[in-house]
Amino acid sequence: MDYWYTDDRSGTRYPGDPLRWRGDDGTPLTVAPLPGLGSGDVDTGVRSLWRYRAALPGDLHPVSLGEGCTPLVPQRWGGTDVRFKLEWFSPTGSFKDRGSSVLVSALAGAGVKQLLEDSSGNGGSSIAAYSAAAGIAATVLAPEGTSPAKVLQTRAYGATVELVPGTRDDTAAEAVRRSATTTYASHNWHPFFLQGTKTLAYELWEDLGFRAPDAVVTVAGAGSIVLGCDLGFGELLAAGSITRRPRLLVAQPRNCSPVDAAVHDRQPPPFAPTVAEG
Structure with a gap:
């Protein structure tokens, strides 16, 4: 699939190139939005995130260790029915x-x-x-x-x-x-990393019978899981495969909370150790 990089702030576009990781002026880039998938586009014969290969840019030959297809486990939490996505089942232990x-x-x-x-x-x-x-x-x-x-x-x-x-x-x-x-x-920094994390959105969509969840609750360091979910659900919405985006609810450790500080228009606290690792 042909693709472009784009600087969302200025609108500048660059030809897709895996060796490029930022704009000429040092700004971050993303892969310009892709068409998204319908349920029939999922390659159900592949048990990894590469079942969503049709949603990925370029002509990629997978380097895979079986990532993706992690369990979605229903539980009660605080009197509410929720589902836990167990990304620690991933080959190296994280999303x-x-x-x-x-x-x-x-x-x-x-x-x-x-x-x-x-x-x-x-x-x-x-x-x-x-x-x-x-x-x-x-x-x-x-x-x-x-x-x-x-x-x-x-x-x-x-x-x-x-x-x-x-x-x-x-x-x-x-x-x-x-x-x-x-x-x-x-x-x-690299635009292709978010192309991988966006598959979490596609996988939740498939897990739920090709429906969007009401909300996704997650944590953020630099925010790649949040940006990936926003990207993936945005593509599904544009494709008409969902009717609305889910709410993305994000938490950060107090000692490492620049995103929280930016959202609330305040200075972040000094970085310090947290119980979260990695």
Whole structure:
């Protein structure tokens, strides 16, 4: 499927290219909205997120470890019927495998042999696993205070992990500096990562008998799961496959809450450790 990148702020468009991760002026990009799917477009013979391949851009050859198709479990919660989507069933333990599968597939198809990622946890271990599956050498930059367990997991997948002194922002800045000489496979920047996380919306739609849920309650760090759900449900709405978008209800840890602060027009508190990891 042909595709374009777009800068949603200025409307600037760029030809689709897996090696591009931001605009010429440094702004973030997304893949321009795609047509979406009807129920008949789902490849039910594939048990992974690649059953929604018709909703993905480009001519991708899947690098897959069986991500997606996670359980949706009905339960009572606070007197209300809810369903829990168990994304920890993913191959490396988090929803980020959705984005990594699609992103690494795009980079592998473009002939990439080495890549760079920066992460404080789940994103780095996920990119490391899918890079190994694709035969790509991965280097992951992580803040020096990253959990030893996450560093161990990332190294176990064969990636080189370099610990960077300072804050998470210092690690990101070092990754951007190095991006001038290597392929930057950032789960926070690269447009193809959101193409993977949007499959969560498609999967919920299929899980519920091709209907949208009333609401999706989730958490956010940088927000890729929120942006992916918004993108996926938006495509389904445009395709006429749902009649309304679900509400997206998002929580953040108090010590890492820039999105919450922006929504409420206030300064975020200083970053500090939380019980959440990755």
